[in-house]
Amino acid sequence: MANAATPPSGEKPVARLVKLLFGDPLAAALTLLSAVLILALLPLVQWAFVDAHWTVAAPEDCRAGGACWAFIGAKLRLILFGLYPPQSQWRALTVIALLLTLVLLSLSPRVWGARLLGIWTLGLVVMLLLMRGGLFGLNYVPTSKWGGLPVTLLLAVISLGLAFPFAVLLALGRRSKLPVARGVSVFLIEVVRGLPLVGLLFVAAILLPLFLPPDWTIDKLGRTVAALTIFAAAYLAEVIRGGLQGLPSGQIEASQALGIPYWRMVWHIILPQAVQKVIPPLTNTAIVMVKNTSLVLIVGVFDMLSAARSAATDPMWPAPSKEAYLFVALIYFVICFAIARYSRHLEMGVKARNRT
Amino acid sequence: MITSLWYSSKARGLAIQIALLGGLIGFAWWIGSNTVDNLIERQIKTGFDFLTAPARFPISETVVTYSPDDSFLWAYVVGVANTLWLSMITIVLATLGGLCLALARLSSHPLLSRLASGYVTLFRNIPLIVQLLFFYGLATSVFPPPSRAISVMPGVYLSLRGVYAPSLTLGPGSGLFLVVCCLAVLTAVLARRSLRKHLSAVSSVAVAVIVWIGICLLGWLLTGRPVGLEMPMLKGLNFQGGLQLSPEFSAIIIGLTLYTSAFAGEVIRGGVEAINKGQWEGGRALGLSERQILFRIIMPQALRVIVPPMTSQYLSTVKNTTLAVAVGYPELGLVVNTVINQTGQALESILIMLAVFLTISLSVSLLMNWYNARIALVER
Numbered sequence: 001m002a003n004a005a006t007p008p009s010g011e012k013p014v015a016r017l018v019k020l021l022f023g024d025p026l027a028a029a030l031t032l033l034s035a036v037l038i039l040a041l042l043p044l045v046q047w048a049f050v051d052a053h054w055t056v057a058a059p060e061d062c063r064a065g066g067a068c069w070a071f072i073g074a075k076l077r078l079i080l081f082g083l084y085p086p087q088s089q090w091r092a093l094t095v096i097a098l099l100l101t102l103v104l105l106s107l108s109p110r111v112w113g114a115r116l117l118g119i120w121t122l123g124l125v126v127m128l129l130l131m132r133g134g135l136f137g138l139n140y141v142p143t144s145k146w147g148g149l150p151v152t153l154l155l156a157v158i159s160l161g162l163a164f165p166f167a168v169l170l171a172l173g174r175r176s177k178l179p180v181a182r183g184v185s186v187f188l189i190e191v192v193r194g195l196p197l198v199g200l201l202f203v204a205a206i207l208l209p210l211f212l213p214p215d216w217t218i219d220k221l222g223r224t225v226a227a228l229t230i231f232a233a234a235y236l237a238e239v240i241r242g243g244l245q246g247l248p249s250g251q252i253e254a255s256q257a258l259g260i261p262y263w264r265m266v267w268h269i270i271l272p273q274a275v276q277k278v279i280p281p282l283t284n285t286a287i288v289m290v291k292n293t294s295l296v297l298i299v300g301v302f303d304m305l306s307a308a309r310s311a312a313t314d315p316m317w318p319a320p321s322k323e324a325y326l327f328v329a330l331i332y333f334v335i336c337f338a339i340a341r342y343s344r345h346l347e348m349g350v351k352a353r354n355r356t
Numbered sequence: 357m358i359t360s361l362w363y364s365s366k367a368r369g370l371a372i373q374i375a376l377l378g379g380l381i382g383f384a385w386w387i388g389s390n391t392v393d394n395l396i397e398r399q400i401k402t403g404f405d406f407l408t409a410p411a412r413f414p415i416s417e418t419v420v421t422y423s424p425d426d427s428f429l430w431a432y433v434v435g436v437a438n439t440l441w442l443s444m445i446t447i448v449l450a451t452l453g454g455l456c457l458a459l460a461r462l463s464s465h466p467l468l469s470r471l472a473s474g475y476v477t478l479f480r481n482i483p484l485i486v487q488l489l490f491f492y493g494l495a496t497s498v499f500p501p502p503s504r505a506i507s508v509m510p511g512v513y514l515s516l517r518g519v520y521a522p523s524l525t526l527g528p529g530s531g532l533f534l535v536v537c538c539l540a541v542l543t544a545v546l547a548r549r550s551l552r553k554h555l556s557a558v559s560s561v562a563v564a565v566i567v568w569i570g571i572c573l574l575g576w577l578l579t580g581r582p583v584g585l586e587m588p589m590l591k592g593l594n595f596q597g598g599l600q601l602s603p604e605f606s607a608i609i610i611g612l613t614l615y616t617s618a619f620a621g622e623v624i625r626g627g628v629e630a631i632n633k634g635q636w637e638g639g640r641a642l643g644l645s646e647r648q649i650l651f652r653i654i655m656p657q658a659l660r661v662i663v664p665p666m667t668s669q670y671l672s673t674v675k676n677t678t679l680a681v682a683v684g685y686p687e688l689g690l691v692v693n694t695v696i697n698q699t700g701q702a703l704e705s706i707l708i709m710l711a712v713f714l715t716i717s718l719s720v721s722l723l724m725n726w727y728n729a730r731i732a733l734v735e736r
């Protein structure tokens with residue numbers, strides 16, 4: 001678009017801007033509208049930054065108006081780590097750091113492969129053990145005490161990771177020539193996609209114990225992971241199916257002609273190409289799942305949002321709920337925005353490679 | 357013989373399918389028998405007999421009449437009605453909001469398109485439930501009590517007890533007034549058509565609007581002012597009259613609309629951008645104005661691209677209303693939760709909830725497939 005708007009020679013940039021903003025009645029009206037909108041946002045800026053209280057001696061000092069960011073400072077531990085024992089807090093912090101390191105390590109598509117998968121599996125096991133304790137002299141922390149940001153991140157990563165193999169199976173099943181496999185896949189995908197996640201969480205939280213033998217006990221966190229996994233699998237399956245559909249059938253025929261076994265063909269030929277085609281919707285699903293982990297609040301899992309909500313009920317502070325939720329919103333925004341940016345970056349890489 | 361069976365794709369396919377089917381049936385049977393054992397062991401009552409028993413719990417807001425003496429079945433109906441009511445309002449508001457956002461993002465106006473894209477980025481990347489809780493927190497802890505309510509517009513007040521707005525009062529003769537209004541539209545359209553030859557496009561529309569307003573006003577006076585606005589009035593500590601929206605309802609409608617608009621806007625923008633640039637250029641070459649090109653040429657074609665993703669957006673809106681549980685608006689999810697607490701019949705209650713949502717989702721999908729097949733481009 002930038003090329004199309006190249007100014008005619010001799011016109012000054014200021015004149016061009018004036019023409020763009022006030023050139024005709026419609027443009028002038030829109031400029032006015034934008035100005036009104038921006039002016040309406042100014043009080044918000046004043047509330048959040050100019051009048052804000054960053055540090056206070058006592059909670060009552062926040063009554064003067066303006067955002068009370070001091071509240072976040074006072075409750076940071078509760079919001080980020082929930083009820084996790086304070087003396088073991090370094091473990092929760094290490095889990096976050098480990099997860100971030102793993103994410104940073106796997107950013108470049110060049111390192112993707114079986115080895116990275118192994119590292120991730122190992123990393124997640126280490127993280128879960130670190131959270132749980134009970135080994136190497138670390139004191140045991142039951143999952144009911146887990147909370148805050150580590151829970152949110154682990155829920156998102158584990159449910160997406162567990163869902164992916166199921167999603168591949170469902171997508172292949174839906175494209176299969178075998179009527180039973182196709183029917184079962186279509187049924188499972190459509191039923192799960194037709195239900196709200198809250199419904200699935202109810203099923204997992206209330207009905208799952210009824211479905212399993214009495215001596216099997218899965219704690220609340222495990223049950224929510226199950227619900228999130230099933231949900232993610234159905235949505236990922238549809239995304240992967242899109243990629244499979246875009247794959248030229250010659251690829252499959254050629255590998256069959258070469259006598260490559262089915263699963264090797266899936267792993268080495270079909271999936272790499274199919275996934276490459278659907279990077280934007282895949283990352284979109286990842287964003288949706290990060291956002292969806294917040295719903296576990298409804299079945300009483302203590303994730304970051306629940307922690308913020310319980311922090312906001314402290315009667316010592318004057319109405320701190322807005323600051324608490326804004327802080328949580330900021331963290332979610334940073335995560336989701338980063339994923340979206342990364343997706344665009346990957347897409348550029350794919351496009352550049354296809355062009356050469 | 358056996359090796360040829362092993363290498364026959366038909367036999368292999370059959371074997372795989374039988375194994376799959378057998379495994380699934382076995383799994384379902386295992387779950388079923390576990391459930392039966394558990395129900396017996398925990399002495400949980402089963403069956404749908406409870407549906408006819410009186411519910412004996414209040415529901416704070418309903419769009420159909422309800423009292424605690426009504427049956428559990430009716431309580432579910434009330435929940436479904438509330439869910440559909442929320443969905444309907446949100447879908448209408450979010451479609452309008454999305455259209456505005458899409459037009460703003462598509463415009464060449466540098467400020468407006470940037471504002472719109474900032475809005476979309478912000479609202480799409482924050483979980484809906486966080487937004488709902490934020491607005492609910494605002495409504496219940498930041499807004500002043502009714503006696504010091506904030507007035508955002510004349511007649512619209514924000515307070516701790518919810519939003520107060522003017523309500524429409526329909527007196528006797530309002531049906532007649534409605535007929536007059538419809539006739540006025542007809543007259544205005546006819547007037548514009550006959551004036552179009554003599555006046556410019558803008559002034560003929562202006563004349564038509566003036567004609568319409570004039571006839572409506574006259575009709576309103578002649579039929580005895582049947583339709584009016586009732587303003588909420590502060591009497592003592594609370595407002596009387598007008599429309600009162602509870603904090604829960606207001607928070608959900610505002611949160612859902614802001615969130616869904618961002619997605620709907622992107623769907624509409626995607627549809628418009630999917631249309632070949634040549635269509636714009638062709639329109640310009642014919643001397644049509646940008647607005648004419650957008651609404652007469654681009655939009656009708658873009659609709660074909662927009663409808664399928666928009667439908668799934670509408671469906672996720674219906675599913676998203678279940679998040680109202682978090683702020684305590686009595687839609688289906690909350691009613692189900694309450695019934696489970698009252699009767700302990702979790703299996704039946706959750707099955708009802710799932711059945712309702714599956715029915716809505718699958719029927720809308722079927723309808724959409726039919727519609728898509730109808731409007732799809734017939735290529736030769």
